[in-house]
Structures are given as structure tokens and as C-alpha cells.
Amino acid sequence: MSIGTAEGSGEAGRSLGTLLRAWRDRALLTQEQLADRAGVNARTIRRLEGDLVERPRAASLRLLADALGLDPREQDVLTAVARSQAVPAAEPDERDGDEPPEAIAPVPPRPRQLPVGVAGFAGRTGALEELDRHLDAGAGGTRICVVTGTAGVGKTSLALHWAHRARGRFEDGELYLNLQGFGPAGDAVDPREALGAFLEAMGVPPRRIPEEQAARAALYRTTLADKRVLVVLDNARDAEQVRWLLPGGPDCGVIVTSRRSLSGLITAEGAGLVTLDLLSRTESRDLLAHRLGRDRIEAAPAATDAIIDACARLPLALAIAAGRAVTSPVLPLDALAADLRRDGGDLGGLSTGDPATSLRLVLARSYDVLPGDVAGLFRLLAVHPGPDLTVAAAASLAGVDEARVSRLLAALLDAHLITEVTHGRYACHDLLRAFALELADGAAGTGEIGAADGAAKAGEIGTADGAVKAGEIGAAGAAGGAGEAAVRRAAADRVLDHYLHTAYEAALRLHVPAEWLLPPGPPAPGVRAESPAGHRQALAWFQAEHAVLAAVLRQAMADGRHAQAVRLVSALQFWLMRRGHRQEHLDCLRVALEAAARTGDQRARAATHRWLIPVTAERGESDQAYTHFRRALAYAREAGDLAEEAFSLFDIGLACVHGGRMEEALGHARAALEPLRAARLTVTEAYVLNLIAWCRCALGDHERALQAGEKAMAIATERGDESVRGHILDTLGMIRHHRGEHDDAIAHFRRALASCGALGHRYDEAEILLHLGDTLQAAGRTGQAAHTWRRSLAILVELGHPAADDVRARLPDHDLSPATPEPAFPE
Known part of the structure; x- marks a missing residue:
């Protein structure tokens, strides 16, 4: 029998037997070889090619089509020819003689299961290019790419957008399944059921699909072995759920989306990884x-x-x-x-009325699958003021050791509930923070977020009384109640103490005299404060934690922890001052002033007024500086605190220097010596003697200036205080300059510059460069002087300091642009 229905094809009008022989000859197969490849009896093939089977079985034809490698159009022709020549017949074919005949079924259509893509898809150019690279047809082997990221970041949208765009690459169709890995508990799709759905989509009759999962997986791989199909596995829970659904053929592509990184697929199957961040x-x-x-x-x-x-x-x-x-x-x-x-x-x-899109519900599905201790740490992240934290800070937050909190952070990182913004620093975006806060407050209703209603999970971080028990993270007790509130208060205390104690240690490493700092007191139980190893590490710590410390200070004020706020500023202010953060320095001092007033502590009030003396004087606010001085001195004497009395006199002396009132400055500095010596504050005595030397030099008393400066240097050398050495060398250089000893002055300035530069004192560097330039100019080395002034100007411009105008005034005949610093001065 023959038909003429294959429009536009060379097979039109040919019989089933003729077509099968032609396709077998094209494949260079004997009947026996085709029988082996298709799993069909050779006699059946002979009868089919002889047009002796009036009712061919659909299953046999599908096996032959696959074995002959027929393309989709040829499969359609085969189906049409078989259907047109089929007539009622009593005899089955040879292979299935004991089975009833089966009605001819068409070769199944190619599956097109992709859901609709997102209209108006925006951005993600880089991620789309990564998908192109990972799923490139020339890569060889089944190409797998995992798209991961936090809840709501657009993983599915990206996967579907790329899949629709790449449909032409996969001529045999697309399979799609939402694996519901982060749906309600127990709703994740079983791989066995997923395999059954995919096999049916590929045209395998249900009665031919095995019951066992392993057998289904084998048939699935066989079915896709020589096909070019894109498989999209959306919302996967873990690598094991995905592995059963990976095709084995070299021409298939697989996109997996998950809130976890699925590192097992990357390691074992060589999957590519695209991690989505927030949109720009x-x-x-x-x-x-x-x-x-x-x-x-x-x-x-x-x-x-x-x-x-x-x-x-x-x-x-x-x-x-x-x-x-x-x-x-x-x-x-x-x-x-x-x-x-x-x-x-x-x-x-x-929030929306749709469980698939309501943000709180979407975030809750990530939280609900967390182990208890990981969930506890996530809730505590709302306590940390942000914007990010280190492993050490997280250990203090949780009250556990760094090794344990590292494992918990890794779990949150894998779940994309936090991100690693830079190496070793972790953060979560504001909406995740808000969600964590809702959980900690118990504010999210049980009707909406299910298990994420704040209920404490077994083995969570924190204890109801705030104690840190050995070997456990503990249970928070009733969520949203007194137990959870106590856990948060204890965590907040640990966080504040972590930064307070670490800032104190870091300030000491910056060579800030201990007698200038307000000691922080004993830390709360469970605090893992850091201890920078040296000056460089301390500078790096302050730089890295700059934004965090500002947030911690704000949080301390909001929580009424005023005494700790004052002590935090005590340690932080020196770094701010030395790095030239002038406005932030002033803002912090004003916060400390308010905090001290609320404590009622006379020493704290004296200190916070005193800190503002030189800052306001530098801004030209001499009346304000004197007001702060008088109040600081009054509080110090009321408290009987000799140290604060001496410090106040020293600081008003510095303020007078800024105002050019050298006689007055000298009087205050000399007055500071008596209480200093009574309080045995030897290190500060070196600073005061240096101030006396500077004032005497300015007043033309160079001999007594030199005596005071050398005495200050002897004390600094004996005490090993590196911070004051640069200042004293600068003063000694000025004295030599005024005595006309230019070479000695230049040598002192260079040593001072090296000292302050090594300590990261940017403003002091600029000031010493200014003095050095003056001396070079006086020595007739005009070009070197101009270059040195331009170096000073570069630093002052960088710091936004008004003293830059003084430097520009020295450069009327030279290029006023700031110089690029050079490694050394020419001799």
C-alpha cells in the first residue's frame, strides 16, 4: 500500500516498506544490525520492508525511528504512511505475538513546556552572556548551568528569558518543571514523579514507564540520548533532587534555578554557575x-x-x-x-494576595528550611546595625566561637540569605533585614508566613536569659515573647561590646596613649573582641569598620547605652582626626557630648567638652572653644579628676596656637604640668613639653624652646611613644629653622615626615611638608620647596582641609596644582 500525503517530500507516494529500506540503506545497516539497534525481531523488519504487515505496531515503529535517526519530519511521514495502510488484521507481528495489537499512534510532538516569559525583562546582560557561555552547543557533553541567588532576585525570570531566546538551539523541544524546592514543607517534587512527567512529555506511554526511580531515570536518559532538548529545572532544593533529572546525551542543555548554590553539581557534574545579585x-x-x-x-x-x-x-x-x-x-x-x-x-x-509573589511568603520559604541554629543566627542579624559584619563580629553577635559561626554563616550564604560583599565580610539587603526583624519581633503573622512566624527552632542561637551555655547555641524560648526579647538584648550588648573593646585595642595599636582613652570595662559574656596585631592592622580595622562603627554609635544612642557611646567615641576619634574625616569627627564628638550629659558622669562630661576644644578652635570658633574649655575644667575639678584638668589645659593651649595666641597657649601648657605630674601622666607630659617648645620657638625664645623639645624627646624615647616623636621632631625642626640651621632643620623634618607617614597621620604629614618647604625655600632650594608645598597641598585637598589656602599662597610663581607625591626629596 502506498500514500501521497507527504507534501513537498521525496517520500510522497512511497510504501512503508520502501521507506524503511531507503532509510536503512542510508544508515548503512543490514536488517540484522537494525534489529539489534532497535531491539526488534529481524523477521519483523523483513516483513515490514516487504509490506507484509497490515497493522504495524506503534511501539515497533518508534523504536525503528529512533534507531534509524529519523528527523522530526521523517517521523511524521512514517506515522502518516503507517496510519494510511493499517487495516483490521488478526495476526500480530512476530515480536509481540502474545500481546494484543495496538492502535497506531502518531510520533509524539516535540514538547514545548516553557511557561510564558516575563514581559519587559530588564537588565541582566552579563548573566545572559554567562548562560550563553555555559550552555554553548560546542562545549561537549550535557551542558548544565545553575542559576542561584536570594529569594525574589529573578532566577526564574532569567532562566525563562534565556530559554525562550535559545529555543532554536534545541530542535527536539523544551522540558520544564517547578521542583518546588522551597514551597511549603513536604511539597518538593519527588524525582520519581518528575521523571514520569518528563517521560510522558517525550511520548512514552504510561504503561511503559517503570515504577522504580532508577529504571525511570535510565529510560529518561535513553529517550533523550540522541536528542537536542533543553531541560529547565526550576526552584530546586538540592543537588540530589536534580541529579535524577539530568539527561546523559551530549546535545541537551540543563538550566537549574535554586536559592542554594548546589555546589555538589558544580563539583561532580561540572555545572556552570551564575549568581544573581540585586539589580543596579x-x-x-x-x-x-x-x-x-x-x-x-x-x-x-x-x-x-x-x-x-x-x-x-x-x-x-x-x-x-x-x-x-x-x-x-x-x-x-x-x-x-x-x-x-x-x-x-x-x-x-x-505583600500581595498571591502566595507565589507575596514577598514575606517568598522569603519565608528560604527561612523555613533552615536548621535551628542557622535560623537563630539569621534572626539575630536584625540586631547588628550593619551595613556588614565579619566572622569575629558574628561570633560575638551569636555568643559562639568563630569556627561554629563560620559554619552557620556558610549555611546562610549557601541559602543566599546573606552575601559575601568582600572577602570575609557578610551582609543582607534591607528587605531581608526587615524580615529578620519581623521574625525576631514575632510581628509576622502565623497565617501568612507559616513556620516563619518567629517560633524558636530546636538548637537555636541565644538563650532566654542571655547566658551563653558551653557547647550549645541554645533555644530562645517562646518566639516574640520575653525570651526572644532577652536573647536580642543580650546579642545587642555583645555586638556593642565587640566593637567597643576592639576599637579600644585598635586605638592603642595606633599609639594613642592609654591615659587618653576611657577604658571600656569588662565585656559581656560571649564577646569575641578582636586584637589587631600592630599599627598597620589597626589602621586597616578602622578603615574596614568605618561605616559599621558609625552605625553602632547610632544604635547605642537609640538603645540608651550612653556610657558605651562615649567610650566608643573616645577610641574612634583619633583615627577620624588623623585620617582627616573632619566633619564626621565633629559629628561623633557632638553625639558623645549628648551621651555624656545623659549619663550624668562628671568625668565623661569633662572629657566630651574637652574633645571639642581643638576641633572648634580649628574651625575658627574660638568663643565655642573657650566655652567647652570652661565647662570641661569645671566638670574635671568637680569630679576631682587631675587628668581631665590637665588634658583640658593642654587642649585649650592647642586651641590658642591655632588662633595665634602663643603667650596664652604657653601659659595654659605650663599650667597643665602640675596636675599632669601629680597624676603621673608621663606620656602626656611629653606632649605638653612639646607644646611649650613650640610656643617658645614662636615667641623667639629658641634656647628654652630647644631645652623643652629635647626633654620631650627624652621622655618619648624612654616611654617608646612613636606617636609623639613625629610631632617633637617637627618642633625641633622649626627651632633649627629659626636658628638658621637649615640642614639640621631639613633632617629633622624628614625624620618627622617618615614617622608620621608610617603612622598614617595624613594631616600631620601635610603640616610637616609645609614646614619643610619653608625651610627649603629659606635655604635657596626654590624648586624643591615648590615641589614639597605641592605635596602638602595634595594631601590637604584630599582631606578637604582649609589649610590648603595657606599652601596655595606660597605658590604664586609656581604651578598651583597639587603634586603627585614622590618617593624622596632630591638632595
């Missing part, structure tokens, strides 16, 4: 523009930026916000932004 601000604006229209966005740029900030650049949150704006077209964007920011940024404004 530009990408966030593009997303909103696609949803709301660019005109509406551009008409309210400030409100758009506020919405982006409130949504933390998280794609799901931005989509929810856009959805609210779309459904309420008369809602002004600034009103929407204000609503999203309400109550300090809770998640209420980002």
Missing part, C-alpha cells in the same frame, strides 16, 4: 519603566529613586511595587514610595 539602580529604573511607562517614571525621578531604595533593588519587590502602581494609576509615585517606607521599612507594603 539603572536596571531597577528600566524595570519600573517597562512596567509603568518611561514617561511616568521620568516625571517623578525622586519618587522613583525612593521606590528603588525601599525595594532594595530586589526584582520581586520592584515588580510588586510596580503592580500596585499599575492597578492604581491615579496613585502618585511619591505616595507609593512613602507607603513602602512606612514603619521603618517593614514588608507590609510588599
Whole structure:
């Protein structure tokens, strides 16, 4: 029998037997070889090629089609020919003589299971290029790529966008399945069921699908062995769930999305990895523009930026916000932004009635699968003021050792509930922080977030009374109640003590005299304060923790921990001052002044007023400086604190120097010596003697200036105080300069410059360079002087210091642009 239905094909009008012989000859196979490859009796093949089987079985034809490597069009022709020549017949074919005949079924259509892609997909250019690279057809072997990232970051959207764009590469179709790895407990798709669904999609009759999971996996791999199919495994829980669903053929591609990194697939199967971060601000604006229209966005740029900030650049949150704006077209964007920011940024404004898109529910699915101790640490992250933290800080937060907290952080990192922003520093975006705070407060309702309603899990971090028990992280007790509140208070105390004690140790490593610092007192149980090894490490610690310390200070004030706030500023201020953070230095001192007033501690009040004396004087606010001096001196004497009395006199002396009142400065410095010596503050005595030397030099009393300076240097050398040595060398250089001993002056300035430069004292470097330039100019070395002044100017410009104008005034005949620092001065 023959047909003529294969339109436009060379097979039109040919019989089934003729087609099978032609395809077998093309494949260079004998009938016996084809029988072996297809698993069909050779006699059946002879009868089919002789057109002797009036009712061919569909299963036999499918096996032959696969064995002959027929393309989809040829499979359609085979089905049409077999269907047209089939007639009722009593005899079965030879291979299945004991089975009833089966109606001819068409070769199954190619599966096209991809869900609809996201309209207006924005950004992610780099991630799409990574997917292209990992799933490149020339890579060889089954190509697998894991797309991972935090909840709501757009993993599925990216995977589907790429898959729709790449459909032409996979001519045999696309398989898609949501594995529900982070759905309600127990809802994750069983690999056995997933395999059954995929096999049916590929045309395997249900009765041919084995019951055993391993057998299903083998049949699945066989079915896809010579096909070019894209498999999208969405929302996977772990590598084991995915492994059963990986095809084995070289031409298939697999995209797996998961909130976990699935490092096992990367290690064992060589999968590629694409990790999605939050959108950039530009990408966030593009997303909103696609949803709301660019005109509406551009008409309210400030409100758009506020919405982006409130949504933390998280794609799901931005989509929810856009959805609210779309459904309420008369809602002004600034009103929407204000609503999203309400109550300090809770998640209420980002809730929807859809469990798949309500942000709180989406985040909860990541939290619900965490082990108890990991969940406890996540909740405590809301206690840390941010913006990021180290392993050591996390250990203090949790009250456990660093080895244990490292494992907990690794688990949160794998779940993408935190990110590693730089090596060893961890953070979570604002919406995750808000979610953690809701959990800790018990504010999230049980009806919405299920297991993530704040219920304490077995083995969690923290104990109800705040104690850290040996060998355990403990249980927090009733969530949202007194037990959880006590856990948070204890964690907050540990965090503050961690930074307070570490800042104190770091200040000492910066050669700040211990007598200038307010000691922090004993740390809370469980605090793992750091101890920088030396000066360089201390500088690096302050630099790395700069933003965190500002946040810790704000949190201490908000929590009423005023005494600790004063002590934190006591340690932090020296780094701020030396690095030239002038405005932040002043802001911190004002916070400390307020905190000290609330403590009622007379010494703290004296110290905080005293700290403001030189700062206000440098700003030209001499009346303010004297007001702070008088109050500091009064509080010190009221408290009977000789040290604070001496420090106040020293600081007003420095203020007078800034104002050019050298006689007055000298009087205050000399007055400071008596209480200093009574309090046995020898290190500070060196600073005061240096001030006396500077004042006497300025007043023209060079001999007595030199005596005071040399005595100061002897004390500094005996005490091993490196910080004051640079200042004394600078003073001795000035004395030599005024005595006309230019070579000696230049030598002293260079030594002073080396000392202050090694300690990272940027402003002091600029001041010494200024003095050195003056001496070089006086010695007739005009070119070197100009170069030196330009180096000073470069530092002062960098610091934004008003003294830069004084340096520019010295350069009327030279290039006023700041110089690039050079390694050495020419002789």
C-alpha cells in the first residue's frame, strides 16, 4: 500500500516498506544490525520492508525511528504512511505475538513546556552572556548551568528569558518543571514523579514507564540520548533532587534555578554557575519603566529613586511595587514610595494576595528550611546595625566561637540569605533585614508566613536569659515573647561590646596613649573582641569598620547605652582626626557630648567638652572653644579628676596656637604640668613639653624652646611613644629653622615626615611638608620647596582641609596644582 500525503517530500507516494529500506540503506545497516539497534525481531523488519504487515505496531515503529535517526519530519511521514495502510488484521507481528495489537499512534510532538516569559525583562546582560557561555552547543557533553541567588532576585525570570531566546538551539523541544524546592514543607517534587512527567512529555506511554526511580531515570536518559532538548529545572532544593533529572546525551542543555548554590553539581557534574545579585539602580529604573511607562517614571525621578531604595533593588519587590502602581494609576509615585517606607521599612507594603509573589511568603520559604541554629543566627542579624559584619563580629553577635559561626554563616550564604560583599565580610539587603526583624519581633503573622512566624527552632542561637551555655547555641524560648526579647538584648550588648573593646585595642595599636582613652570595662559574656596585631592592622580595622562603627554609635544612642557611646567615641576619634574625616569627627564628638550629659558622669562630661576644644578652635570658633574649655575644667575639678584638668589645659593651649595666641597657649601648657605630674601622666607630659617648645620657638625664645623639645624627646624615647616623636621632631625642626640651621632643620623634618607617614597621620604629614618647604625655600632650594608645598597641598585637598589656602599662597610663581607625591626629596 502506498500514500501521497507527504507534501513537498521525496517520500510522497512511497510504501512503508520502501521507506524503511531507503532509510536503512542510508544508515548503512543490514536488517540484522537494525534489529539489534532497535531491539526488534529481524523477521519483523523483513516483513515490514516487504509490506507484509497490515497493522504495524506503534511501539515497533518508534523504536525503528529512533534507531534509524529519523528527523522530526521523517517521523511524521512514517506515522502518516503507517496510519494510511493499517487495516483490521488478526495476526500480530512476530515480536509481540502474545500481546494484543495496538492502535497506531502518531510520533509524539516535540514538547514545548516553557511557561510564558516575563514581559519587559530588564537588565541582566552579563548573566545572559554567562548562560550563553555555559550552555554553548560546542562545549561537549550535557551542558548544565545553575542559576542561584536570594529569594525574589529573578532566577526564574532569567532562566525563562534565556530559554525562550535559545529555543532554536534545541530542535527536539523544551522540558520544564517547578521542583518546588522551597514551597511549603513536604511539597518538593519527588524525582520519581518528575521523571514520569518528563517521560510522558517525550511520548512514552504510561504503561511503559517503570515504577522504580532508577529504571525511570535510565529510560529518561535513553529517550533523550540522541536528542537536542533543553531541560529547565526550576526552584530546586538540592543537588540530589536534580541529579535524577539530568539527561546523559551530549546535545541537551540543563538550566537549574535554586536559592542554594548546589555546589555538589558544580563539583561532580561540572555545572556552570551564575549568581544573581540585586539589580543596579539603572536596571531597577528600566524595570519600573517597562512596567509603568518611561514617561511616568521620568516625571517623578525622586519618587522613583525612593521606590528603588525601599525595594532594595530586589526584582520581586520592584515588580510588586510596580503592580500596585499599575492597578492604581491615579496613585502618585511619591505616595507609593512613602507607603513602602512606612514603619521603618517593614514588608507590609510588599505583600500581595498571591502566595507565589507575596514577598514575606517568598522569603519565608528560604527561612523555613533552615536548621535551628542557622535560623537563630539569621534572626539575630536584625540586631547588628550593619551595613556588614565579619566572622569575629558574628561570633560575638551569636555568643559562639568563630569556627561554629563560620559554619552557620556558610549555611546562610549557601541559602543566599546573606552575601559575601568582600572577602570575609557578610551582609543582607534591607528587605531581608526587615524580615529578620519581623521574625525576631514575632510581628509576622502565623497565617501568612507559616513556620516563619518567629517560633524558636530546636538548637537555636541565644538563650532566654542571655547566658551563653558551653557547647550549645541554645533555644530562645517562646518566639516574640520575653525570651526572644532577652536573647536580642543580650546579642545587642555583645555586638556593642565587640566593637567597643576592639576599637579600644585598635586605638592603642595606633599609639594613642592609654591615659587618653576611657577604658571600656569588662565585656559581656560571649564577646569575641578582636586584637589587631600592630599599627598597620589597626589602621586597616578602622578603615574596614568605618561605616559599621558609625552605625553602632547610632544604635547605642537609640538603645540608651550612653556610657558605651562615649567610650566608643573616645577610641574612634583619633583615627577620624588623623585620617582627616573632619566633619564626621565633629559629628561623633557632638553625639558623645549628648551621651555624656545623659549619663550624668562628671568625668565623661569633662572629657566630651574637652574633645571639642581643638576641633572648634580649628574651625575658627574660638568663643565655642573657650566655652567647652570652661565647662570641661569645671566638670574635671568637680569630679576631682587631675587628668581631665590637665588634658583640658593642654587642649585649650592647642586651641590658642591655632588662633595665634602663643603667650596664652604657653601659659595654659605650663599650667597643665602640675596636675599632669601629680597624676603621673608621663606620656602626656611629653606632649605638653612639646607644646611649650613650640610656643617658645614662636615667641623667639629658641634656647628654652630647644631645652623643652629635647626633654620631650627624652621622655618619648624612654616611654617608646612613636606617636609623639613625629610631632617633637617637627618642633625641633622649626627651632633649627629659626636658628638658621637649615640642614639640621631639613633632617629633622624628614625624620618627622617618615614617622608620621608610617603612622598614617595624613594631616600631620601635610603640616610637616609645609614646614619643610619653608625651610627649603629659606635655604635657596626654590624648586624643591615648590615641589614639597605641592605635596602638602595634595594631601590637604584630599582631606578637604582649609589649610590648603595657606599652601596655595606660597605658590604664586609656581604651578598651583597639587603634586603627585614622590618617593624622596632630591638632595
